[in-house]
Structure formats: structure tokens, C-alpha cells
Amino acid sequence: MATTGLNMAKRNYIVHPHKFNLWLAIISLIMVFGGLTSAYLVARSMVKQPEFFDIPNLLWINTGIILLSSFSMQFAVWRVRKGDEKQALIGLLLTCLMGIVFLFGQYSVYQEMVLGGNYFVDPMRADDSVSYFYILTGLHGTHIIAGLIALFFALIKTGFKMYKPGKKILSIEMTATFWHFLDLLWVYLFVFLLFTQQG
């Protein structure tokens, strides 16, 4: 049809469809973790005498690392928007490294927990709080691994200039959105765990 419609002005998306997909995925992840933390609260309310355990102090350092990694990630986004690929590469690399350090940090936290006698499966305990601790941190950790895979692809593709034209900024921005989300998610989980371990 040759004539144009009434509302046929040049349409630019407010959000690119792929980014919109990502946001929907993030919403569903929020529901996953919202479901788990709610389950924890419901379970806690059903236990007569909750048993508390000490949250390893190492988690504070891990929280600092993941917060920092968000800054380097955002730095990469700003640089890549400016077309400065070399500095963007540095930002991505730093983020990647900090993500890996965070994972090792979480692993050490698990070791500390186990040495302190707090096991994932413990028939002797009267409540599930430790199990929930492992579930929440573990599930977050697996998503960090997913984020690292995305970062790794971004790193390789930027480093070897493998992006199709017009895809680079979008792709790195999406990686950053996901990474920031994981960061915020961790802050939520950390605060949640801190508060639920105090009477």
C-alpha cells in the first residue's frame, strides 16, 4: 500500500527488542530469587527456635569486589560508546578478573562455613537456614558463571574485532546490564542473609 498510515512516523524503539528480552529475563530471575527468599521467610516462621550461624566476614570483601567490578564494567560501556576499544578491553578484562576472584571468594566462604560445622545437608540441625544460605549463594554463583561466559565472549569479540557491524555496543551494554543486575542481586542477598541471621 502506497499511502502511509496515521501514525507512521519514523519509529525508533525506546528499548531495543533484544534488551527488552534481557529485562524480561531479569524480571523472571527476580521472581526466582524472590520465591526462594520468601520461602526462607515462610520456613523461618514455621520453625519454633531458629538456629543462627555466623555469616563469614569474607563475604564483606566479596561484596566489595563485586561492587567494584560493576564500576569497571560501566567504564567499559562508556569507553566502547566513545569508540575507544583498547580501554574498553581493559574494563572488560578487569570485570572478568574480579568476577573470577569473587567466585573464588565464595568458594573460600563455603570452605569456612564447612570448617565451622555449617553443612548444606545436616540432619542434626533443627532448621534449614544453612541450607538456604548455600542455595541462595550457590544459585547466585551459577548466574555469575553465566555472566562470566557473556563477559568472556564480549572480551574475545572485542579483542579480535569479531563483532558484526552495529552489534558491539548493544552486546556490551547488554552484558553490562546483566552484570549490574547480578551485582545488585548479590547486595540484596547479602543484606537478606545478614538480617536473617540476627534474632
Added chain:
Amino acid sequence: MAESNITSDFHLEVGDHGHDDHHHHEQGFLQKYIFSQDHKIIAKQFLITGIISAIVGITFSALFRLQLAYPDTAFPFLESLLGKWAPGGIIKPEFYLAMVTMHGTIMVFFVLTAGLSGTFSNFLIPLQIGARDMASGFINMLSYWAFFISAVIMFLSIFIETGPASGGWTIYPPLSALPQAIPGSGLGMTLWLTSMVFFIASGMLGAINYITTILNLRTGGMTMDRMPLTMWAFLLTAILVVLSFPVLLSAALLLFMDRLLGTSFYLSDIFIGGEVLHHAGGSPVLFQHLFWFLGHPEVYIVLLPALGISSEVISVNSRKPIFGYKAMIGSMIGIAVLSFIVWAHHMFVTGMNPFLGTVFMLFTLIIAVPSAIKAFNYITTLWKGNIRFTPAMMFAVGLVSFFITGGITGIFLGNAALDIPLHDTYFVVAHFHLVMGSASAFGLFAGVYHWFPKMFGRMMNPRLGYIHFWFTFVGLYLVFFPQHFQGMGGVSRHYYAFTEFSFMAEFLDLSKFITYAAWFTFVGQFFFLFNFIYSIFRGKVAPANPWKSNTLEWTTPIKPQHGNWPGEIPSVYRWPYDYSKPGLKDDFCPQHIPDEELDYEDGFEPPKPVKPKEPAQTEGSKE
């Protein structure tokens, strides 16, 4: 491509793709039919997988109905069919439970969720909003294949040594959490959970894509208040999927841990076979909370697409605008929102705080309001319409009938006090089979009969369609209506045989009647199956717009290629429900024809075109 000036780079890319295909049709079989990224092929894959699932699911119900009617009679054919599960022709209790579980799981998830929403969301969304394809064809393909893997795992679990999951489709712990509980709690349950993980992944990938496509890829002029009601229904369904399925994933994750690693999220103070288990701190009620937070929205995930399809079919075949378009949208939004705050009405008898029960009861009963608005709007759309009784129309009206009949018993069950005697009786079975099962299945049938010409380029045989309709409609009422009486008599829905208790044994004759009706319905489905397969190859070749419908999907070629429209995507000038508009020569006026080009009757003065909100026009009017 001509549309490149109206869309951004992303759309252009999709468009170009369609353009390429148009020039060289050479595409490998694998690429075209198996690992296709075309939404129309994916829709057909969903439909055919859904139909195969339905055959399995319905067959199970026909078999366990035999057991309920004739608990002590041997049917030799059952032994040859089920082997060790029916020694001497009598179904074992374990396998009876397994069949009920598999029937529920397959029908709810594989047929009425994936088969209904997967088929029609995929097929209709790009066609009705005017898009070349889904926002991401690749994610769409993943969605189907995750569903396929899920279905394969579920069907394989039927054939394992210990039998499939048997704890009911709601998989309540401890039956689902302790592998040693019943035979089906072992490997069968593990496979069930694995299958559902793939299913959830499939649902999520699909839903994310549907939402993005509807919100971002609408053609020019297709504002949100010009979308067909099918689109609104699919959009809201997809939102429900995105918000509710993740919670089932959480629940399944904790259940996996309980089963495989021995945590006690859902278990506490329990012993089995005289042996005390070291589980403490958990609660099976927690699982019910998590499950029903998915489970109740799931009911509407099943029902809303059917309601959307029936809105479209009823309006087209009444040759009348849908009554209360905005009220329809509003009530669907209302149903979607309310569906998240009523889950505990499945748990009135778990010992919850009576005050909390009252709150959930209140919200539950409020759902009656938007549901009633929808029911009334269907009836007022039919009122004084120029009704064409096509098979699709018959099924759509049948849907309204089931929706009302089943909805009314929902008022009884949503009442916390009345739920105490009615809970877990056949009253519940009758209620949800009518309102969710039958109504949604009728939506599925209506959709298949209505859009079959667009899917396969051929018409289905209407006569076989009518036979199928009457078999199904009459059959389903005869099956489920008497179950209300059984339920009010206190017959439990989970029992293997009614002969053990004298008050239930009274209902054995009624049970026999229900079984005859169930087999009657079962036989009727073969008319559909034959019609469906026969018409794909031998049906009458379809005209471009067989139902004289306004929506955009009928503006494509009869068998749309990849990219849907060979040229430019048509723009949209009005809402899709302008049927029997006074003064027009035709009794319909397609969305894509501008007001200036409409054919008016002789002597009729067309209304002056109203073109709001265009700067040039406002200047013109000032002069």
C-alpha cells in the same frame, strides 16, 4: 525494502531476511521444517507435539475411567496394553495413580499450556500485529526444542521399570520428596522434575519473546488499543508465564535438593516404613505455597489464550463488533493481576489462619467480577448478531458455556467454609475440568478450526467438525456434570476404587455412566484427528480470507512464506472489529484499508475522515 524507512535497523534486518527468502526458496529440509526459526513452522511444531501429547493424555483418562467404573472387572486388553501394570487385566493401584498423574501433567502443561499458547502465540502474534517474525527467531526455536526435550523425557518416564511419577500433577511432598515413598517417587519423579525444568525454560523463552514482539514490532497504526483481543490475551498470558514459572523453578530446585542431597526444605518429623528419617525444619506446606503461586496463574495461562481466541472467533462469526472491547481488556488485566493473590485458596484445609483464609477468599470471589464481564460480553456480542455457525464458532460458544458452568462452581469452592467438605472431592474435579480443561480445550479446537486455512492453506471439513463438536460438547457435560453430585456426596478424587467405602459405593453406577460418557467423548476425538490429518493433504483449497475477517493475518498470501508479506507490511487504520458497519458494501472492513478506499453503498455519504494529532491537519483546519 520499503519498510526500512519506518523501522530501525533491527526490523530492517528481519525484513531483509524475508526478502532474501522470497527470491531463493532453496532451504534444506532440516532448516525449513526441523530447526526452523520461522514462527509459523514453530507454531505447527507446537501444535503437532501438543496433539500427540493430547492423544497420550486422553488415552490415560479413558483407561483409568475403566478402573473407576469397573474396579473388580478384568479387561484382558489392558494386560496386553499395559503389561505388568495390569496383571490379569486389572490395573494396579500404583499405575492407576501414575496414569492420573500423567494425565494431569500432560494435559495441563503439554497440551493446554504449550499446545495452546505455544501454537497460537507463535502463529498469530507476528501475523496479527504485522511483523515479519518474532523478535528473536533463535530464542523461539530454542523454546520449541526445550519443549520437545521436555516432552520426550516425560513420555520416556512412562516406560521405566518403576513407572512414572505418581504423586499427582501437583507433586506434593512428601510423596515427591522421598524417593522411597511409592514406586513412582523414585526415578519417575526425578524424570518428571527434569522434564519440567526443560518445560519451564521453554515457557520462559517463548513468553519473553511474545511480550517483546507484541510491544516492539507492531506495524504502523497498530496501537495497543487496535490490537485484536487475541493479542491482548497472549500478551497477558506471557506476562503471567514470566512472573509465575520462575517460582516453580525455585520450588523444583529445593525439591531436587531434598530428593538428591537429603536436605529438608519440605520435610520434617517424618518416618517411613517404621524408620525415622533425619529431616527437621522443613514443611510440606511451604511447597504448596510455592507451587500454587505458580499453579494459580497457570490456570489463567491455560484459560486466557482460549478466551482471546473465542473473542476473535465469536466477533468474526457474529458479524458484529466485540461488545465492550476495552472492558474485555480491562477484565483480562484484572484476572491476570488477581491470579497472583489468590493462590492460598488451594490450601484452605492446610490449617492456615482463618483470617488469612478470609482474605484469600475475598480476592478469589472478586475474580468472578471480571469473569462475569467477559461472559456477558460474549453473550451481548452474540445478541442479534448475524451468526454463522462454523465449527470454530460452535466451539467458541461451547467455551462460553463451559466457562459459565465451571465458573459458577468456582464461587462455591472459593468459599473457605464450603471448601472444607468439598476439598479433594469430585466436585473440584468437575469444577476445574469444566472451567479450565474443557473451556481451554474448546479454545484450542476453535483456534484450530478457525486458523487452519491460514496454517495449511486448506479448509477443514465442516461436517466432521460438527460431528466432533457434538460428541465433545455433549460428552464433556455428561462426564463432568454428574461429578458434582459425586463430590457433594463426599467421593474423594484420589481413590483407586469406590468399593471400599459404602457411602462411595453408592455412586458406582453414576461412575459407570461417567465412564461411558468419557469413552463417547474419547471416540469423538477421532473425527477431529482424521479431519485434521486428512485436511492437511486433501482439504479444500482455502480462499484468501475464508471467514471474511478484518485482522491482518488474512492479508498475507494463502500460504505465507518466510517474512509473511511478500511486499510491504500493511499499515493499520482502525480496530479489528468493524463488522456490519452501516453504509459499507461489505459486512466487514479490514484493518489495513484506509477510510478513503472503502466501498460505500450508493447514496450513502461516508463520514468525513477524522485524522487527529497530525500537525499538518490542525494547520489545515485553522484556515
